[in-house]
Amino acid sequence: MNLGLKNKVAFVSGSSKGMGKAAAMIFAEEGARVVITGRGKEAVNKTVEEIMMSTGNTEIIGIAGDLTSKEGVQSAIRQVVDKWGTVDIAISNVYGPQAEGFETVSESEWYEAYQQQVMHVVYLTSEVIPYMKKNRWGRLININSISAKEPHRELPLVTANVVRPAVAGLQKSLAFELAPYGITVNTVLPGSIETERIKEYARSRAKIKGVSSEEVQIGSWAKIPMNRVGTPREFSSVVVFLASEPAAYVTGVSIQVDGGRVRSLF
Known part of the structure; x- marks a missing residue:
């Protein structure tokens, strides 16, 4: 299948590692022009190479900076536009809130x-939609979490359980507004994907339960019908498809x- 991504400009936030990096890799394989971003310049440059x-x-290209700030997003998008003149695809992907109870x-x-x-998401969307509207084509995709549908219970992630659904609501609203311009807006919700983040969660839960992180991971797998965690590439393949022409x-x-x-139906 031709995904129609050759020469499209794909901005992937949080792409120096994990799921964002896997998405950036697939975009590059498809011939897109890819922007690698992250907080650490060394990690960003290493990923580009x-x-x-x-x-x-x-x-x-690689851009290091804080993309949770308005100034950081504006600076990053300005550099991309100076280089390639537009942004066709914007992937929102930032680190999640820490594990804490109310x-x-x-x-x-x-x-x-x-x-x-x-x-x-607000900052990134605001910066890229003028270019997408002009082109009458664009893809906005947010990497969120399954907690947007089913709040976490294993860990006290109360802030994540509150703000994750808010992002899904924002994306749904944007989909209504931007559809007439040929811009699609979707959210992808990772479950247990093999990243450093999930290992960190396993260590946190192990500390709370007083067991090893390996025991926590095995217990988590039992709740997954496939009885394993997913790979970053398996997850990111869905992200890249949503960014495609098909x-x-x-x-x-x-x-x-x-x-x-x-377990929900929808």
């Missing part, structure tokens, strides 16, 4: 969680990639 070497695609969360941490998850009639949806873990 790795993807170039692996794919033979030299149309890759009684231990400070007021500032509530604001921080909202800033990380919701305002990042997915032009898919918008306003939240798709979980979780091995069947979420």
Whole structure:
């Protein structure tokens, strides 16, 4: 299948590692012009070199900065537009809130969680939609979490359980507004994907339960019908398909990639 991504400009936030990196790799394989972003310049540069070497695609640039701030997003998009003149695809992907229960969360941490998850999408969308509207084509995809459909119970992730559904609501609203311009807006919800983040969660749960992280991981797998965690590439393949030309009639949806873990019908 021709995904129609050759020479499309794909901005992938949080792509120096994990699921974002896997998505960037696939975009590069498909011939897109890819923007690697992350907080650490060294990690970003390393990922750019790795993807170039692996794919033979030299149309890759790296931008280091804080994409949870308005200034950080504006600066990053300005650099992309200076380089390639537009942004066709924007993937929102930032680190999630820390594990905490309601009684231990400070007021500032509530604001921080909202800033990380919701305002990042607001800032990025605001910067890229003028170019997408002009082109009458665009893809906005948010990497969220299955907690947007089914709140976490294993860990006290109260801030995540609150702000994750807010992002899904924002994306649904944007889908209504932007559909007439040929812009699709979708959310992809990872379940247990083999990243450093999930290992961190396993360590946190192990500490709470007083067991080893290996025991926690085995217990988690039992809740997944496929009885294993997913790979970053398996997850990111769905992200890249939603960014493709064949997915032009898919918008306003939240798709979980979780091995069947979420029990809801929709």
